[in-house]
Amino acid sequence: MNDYLPLAGIRICDFSAVWAGQSATMYLADMGAECIKVENPGIWNPMTRAASARMDPMMCMAIPPWLGGHPNNNPGPRPWNNSPAFIHVLRNKKSVTVDSRTPEGLELVKQLLRISDITAENLAIGTLEKLGLDDAAIRAIRPDIIILHLPAFGRTGDYIQGRGYGAHMDAVGGSTILRGYRDDAPMTNVQVFAGDFYAGMHGAVAALAALRHRRRTGEGQTIEAAQAEVSSQMFPQAALDAAWNGREHVSLGNRSLEGFVPNGVFPARGEDAWIAISCRSDAEWAALTRHMGNPAWATSPELATAAGRAAVEDMLEERIAEWTATQDQQQLFRELQAAGVTAGPVLSAGDVTEDEHLAATGVWKTLPATDDYPETPFSVPPYHFSKSNVGIRTTPALFAQHNDYFYRELLGLSEEEIARHRELGNIAEAFTPEAIMA
Amino acid sequence: MDALEGLTILDISSHIAGPYTTKLVADLGARVIKVERPGGDPARQLGPWLGDEPGIERSGTYQFLNTNKESVVLDLGTEAGRAVLQDLVPLADLVLVALPPAKAERLGLTYDAIRPVKDVPVVSLTNFGNAGPYRDYALSETVLFAMGGEMWSHGLLDREPLKLGGMAALMQCGAMGAIAALGGAHAYEVHGIGQAIDVPLFEVQINSVDRRSSSILAYRFTGRVNSRPPGPSAGIAGGIYPCADGYVEVTASFGNYWNRFVEMIDDDTFRAPRWLDPMVVLDPTAKEDADAVVYPWMLTRTRREIWEAARNAHAIVAPLFTGKDLYEDPVFRERGLWTEVEHATLGRFPMLGRPYQLDRTPWRIRHAAPMLGEHTRAVLDEAGYDAAKIDSLYAQGVVA
Known part of the structure; x- marks a missing residue:
């Protein structure tokens, strides 16, 4: 069978961590690259396979579900194989263990680099350099390799030592200051991690472009995508208004940067049920007022234009909220859409799993049970190719799952050599006790 | 040399998501022929304005999203306009369409309809995909994020859920579109195949690698829902x-x-x-x-x-x-986060620069965002139309 994979024959030596790096290589793996995740059994990499190597039922319940929600809130002996935050970025990848701190381990890494087309990393600045794997050394091993760096704030300049997760990229990239309640200070902002998501996608875009150049010319190159700089591209209006007009943007809450009025998130009937409504045109506003039964407060002629509505936006939002609070969320969503008003329910994670549209369009693919998690539906990648097989081809890589493939098939080592690497701690089935306790 | 040199994209998209997809590839060297409706992409109506003066060539939203592209104005509401569009397909290695599915079908902008003209990848950015009960529903930035599974957990427990700033959710979808498009381009060049590539915006959101897909998986594993916290901080600090x-x-x-x-x-x-x-x-x-x-x-x-x-x-x-801090920050400036573009009528002005650095095929701005219809005549000429035919299309208002 021809899978028509866009990146057939491409191999990645993957040192990436957390979400930004691991998602960048996930997209490339989806596209058909053989992505070999290099894992050091002697080092616990924070926020890469789970929040902690020592996750237990108490910790699961103490931290929010996105990070603590291991199966049945009980991770079992291998929390690194069942974190809800990380196993999805391991789809279509292979996991091999190597202790790169030893000369023999480092030599194995170099052998992998020698047969790789890309390497990717977003480790703390200097981590690879300490191993003797700076860009020049990597290029000496494989001259035409593509090196993808996704540092937090850049590999040059004063911010080089800055540490951060997605929330900190969002802070520096200008995202955090632009979200939050209009009537409250940014201190009430809750973290989101759009910085990881955005940086990972952009890392993949740059790598895909570099791969095309390499295919056509044979030339590799080095890519640097600083996560905070990538994040800043998410808000060009705020950045350009500052550059062009010296204006500082503040949070609009749930109001529209595009001037839609009304535009907001309104309560629906029941507990913690909400519906988002955007009147993207005067016609949508007219349709909304008709649907509300043309109440007197909505029908004065000044409200026919967005400017007229903007003048009384607080009042409109209050009145609309009074009305939506009496309506069933799902029914109102469908009625408003049918009436030509842009609206949608605020879906919780649970609601998403029950959404009829997602179920009908084949978004969920049930992956088989492993020793570490039960049979579970996962979402398939959000790009559907009619010929290329870019879906979930192989299940999320369990820690050390592909050691046999790597050591026997790919490197072609003898049984004695394999036994020796097992003794040296390169081939391992689990993290060492030292790594777990660190 | 540019990484995407020699790759031509016919771009039938407007507003935010589709144009961000094609900006990402245009800035790495692809040629993007952008088809605009008479009057222009609605993004031309969005600020901020250069010098605070509104105008269809002065929109910050448009200027950012359309660097390095060519603008061809076509009235697809006319049969002659649709015929011109068909004649542009042979120029393309990939077609990007961001239209409601029913409209794309009506205009013949699906893979099945385009294939007989030229078998190229056709990337469709749709709100909800090409099938299913929500297929024809509309989206806005706010509604998209609301349905994406994260708004629910953003904000405080005793208040309404919150969106992200600006148009972040639509921009995210645009970036995903670029991954899909480049995947399609590789498959086209390596295997010689065109195909349909669908990227539903709703799915991009629920697949987002951050607190969206993780919250959904956590719910599957535990039945626990990631709600808004009662207060913003956790732990001692x-x-x-x-x-x-x-x-x-x-x-x-x-x-x-x-x-x-x-x-x-x-x-x-x-x-x-x-x-x-x-x-x-x-x-x-x-x-x-x-x-x-x-x-x-x-x-x-x-x-x-x-x-x-x-x-x-x-x-x-x-x-x-x-935004002001980012603009003035000496470290980011030194690194090259900002650049300037030269515009034929507006002169030089600052522009957000490269999101990434590629040392052999650098991200670069070859030219500012196009003026409305700036390339109509040249592209039609390239498609084999003679001057008289082009003049007549102008006279009929089919092109502009």
Whole structure:
């Protein structure tokens, strides 16, 4: 069978961590690259396979579900194989263990680099350099390799030592200051991690472009995508208004940067049920007022234009909220859409799993049970190719799952050599006790 | 040489998501022929305005999203306009369409309809996909994020859920479109195949690798729903603190994060045994006692002073920057985050620069966003139309 994979024959030596790096290589793996995740059994990499190597039922319940929600809130002996935050970025990848701190381990890494087309990393600045794997050394091993760096704030300049997760990229990239309640200070902002998501996608875009150049010319190159700089591209209006007009943007809450009025998130009937409504045109506003039964407060002629509505936006939002609070969320969503008003329910994670549209369009693919998690539906990648097989081809890589493939098939080592690497701690089935306790 | 040199994309998209997809590839060297409706892409109506003066060539939203593209104005509401579009397909190696599915079908802008003209990848950015009960529903930035599974957990428990700033959700979808398009381009060049590639915006959101897909999987595993927290901070320290000239984001809830934070604050209070005991997080008075030290420390320092102290201590702390901070920041400027573009009528003006650095095939702006219809005549000429035919199309208002 021809899978028509866009990146057939491409191999990645993957040192990436957390979400930004691991998602960048996930997209490339989806596209058909053989992505070999290099894992050091002697080092616990924070926020890469789970929040902690020592996750237990108490910790699961103490931290929010996105990070603590291991199966049945009980991770079992291998929390690194069942974190809800990380196993999805391991789809279509292979996991091999190597202790790169030893000369023999480092030599194995170099052998992998020698047969790789890309390497990717977003480790703390200097981590690879300490191993003797700076860009020049990597290029000496494989001259035409593509090196993808996704540092937090850049590999040059004063911010080089800055540490951060997605929330900190969002802070520096200008995202955090632009979200939050209009009537409250940014201190009430809750973290989101759009910085990881955005940086990972952009890392993949740059790598895909570099791969095309390499295919056509044979030339590799080095890519640097600083996560905070990538994040800043998410808000060009705020950045350009500052550059062009010296204006500082503040949070609009749930109001529209595009001037839609009304535009907001309104309560629906029941507990913690909400519906988002955007009147993207005067016609949508007219349709909304008709649907509300043309109440007197909505029908004065000044409200026919967005400017007229903007003048009384607080009042409109209050009145609309009074009305939506009496309506069933799902029914109102469908009625408003049918009436030509842009609206949608605020879906919780649970609601998403029950959404009829997602179920009908084949978004969920049930992956088989492993020793570490039960049979579970996962979402398939959000790009559907009619010929290329870019879906979930192989299940999320369990820690050390592909050691046999790597050591026997790919490197072609003898049984004695394999036994020796097992003794040296390169081939391992689990993290060492030292790594777990660190 | 540009990484995507020689790749031509016929771009039937407008507003935010589709244009961001094609901006990403245009800035790496692809040729993008952008088809605009008479009057132009609605993004031309969105600010900020250069010099605060509105105008279809002065829109910051449009200028950012359409660097390096060519503009061809076609009235697809006319049969002649649709015929011209068919004649542009042979120029393309990939067609990008961001239209409601029913409209795309009506205009013949599906893979099945385009294939007989030229078998190229056709990337469709749709709100909800080409099938299913929501297929024809409309989206806005707010509604998209609302349905994406994260808004539910963004904001405070006793208040309404919150969207992200600006048009972040649509921009995210645009970036995903570029991954799909480049995947399609590789398959086209390597295997010689065209195909349909569908990218539903709704799915991009629920697949987002951050607190969207993880919350959904956590619900599958545990039945627990990631709700909005009652308050913004967790543990002894963390969340957003005010400082002398703004705010900083702090992660210092426990373990090493807390230890490095203590090193940054460098106050003997936190070296007392009480603070070294991991169980201090369970002490109900600990947060208040910590705040009594941390708040004054923060309020007497600027964001830059705090960030420098954090970098020295490897603490996970970063300043909240505004657009102005990003524009003025000497470090990011030196690194090349900003650039300037030269526009035929507007002159030179600043533009957000490269999101990434490629050392052999650099991201670069070859030309500013096109003026409305700037390339109509040249592209029609390239498609084999003679001058008389082009003049007649102009006269009929089919092109502009």
